[in-house]
């Protein structure tokens with residue numbers, strides 16, 4: 001069994017459950033998508049047929065947000081789950097410049113998929129599933145998939161090095177979800193996600209932001225920066 005097959009993402013229904021509640025579960029998701037658009041417009045520029053790679057694309061939410069800004073994008077979406085890729089195909093229906101690759105990050109690390117010449121690599125809430133060594137190997141892989149001066153932006157989970165701060169960050173997350181539930185008048189059970197997040201096999205892989213940024217520097221990235229942080233959620237990245 002591969003690492004991906006062992007993960008929740010290969011479990012029937014887990015992906016659907018995430019997609020159905022993502023706007024409730026992911027803190028400031030709309031604002032993060034908006035920020036990604038701002039980053040894109042500022043650093044990449046619209047109308048230039050930029051080549052964008054979306055890793056762990058899920059239903060293609062990041063690519064969709066970028067394509068809505070710039071229809072000239074040439075997009076490559078990668079996910080280990082065939083079901084998620086089907087959702088991404090649906091979400092990008094009618095957009096002609098997208099290719100969809102079913103591959104795990106472990107396969108990318110082993111160089112089993114040819115990925116090169118990208119202006120921008122984006123990822124959201126996917127890379128934290130990797131063990132520390134694989135995460136670093138994936139960062140090197142992303143670096144080599146980028147063109148010179150290309151950018152990487154990762155929206156992901158981070159853990160606080162301080163236990164007392166971490167406890168509050170988890171609470172802050174729960175408070176966010178409670179607030180969203182009330183605002184959206186929905187009754188989903190968000191504790192499912194807190195339990196999954198803090199389950200030992202998942203939680204032990206989450207690294208502090210500073211370690212993830214340091215790993216980017218070690219992979220060769222410049223201008224490594226955290227653009228946003230709200231408890232356990234962060235947006236960070238660098239430039240080749």
Ligand SMILES: C[S@@+](CC[C@H](N)C(=O)[O-])C[C@H]1O[C@@H](n2cnc3c(N)ncnc32)[C@H](O)[C@@H]1O
Nearest residue numbers: 009056057058079080081084104105124125126
């Ligand atoms: C939480 S979802 C995020 C989806 C999307 N990026 C978003 O922000 O809504 C995580 C995605 O990463 C994919 N994923 C998790 N581990 C992976 C791995 N090792 N290789 C490839 N894809 C993986 C899952 O199948 C899932 O689609």
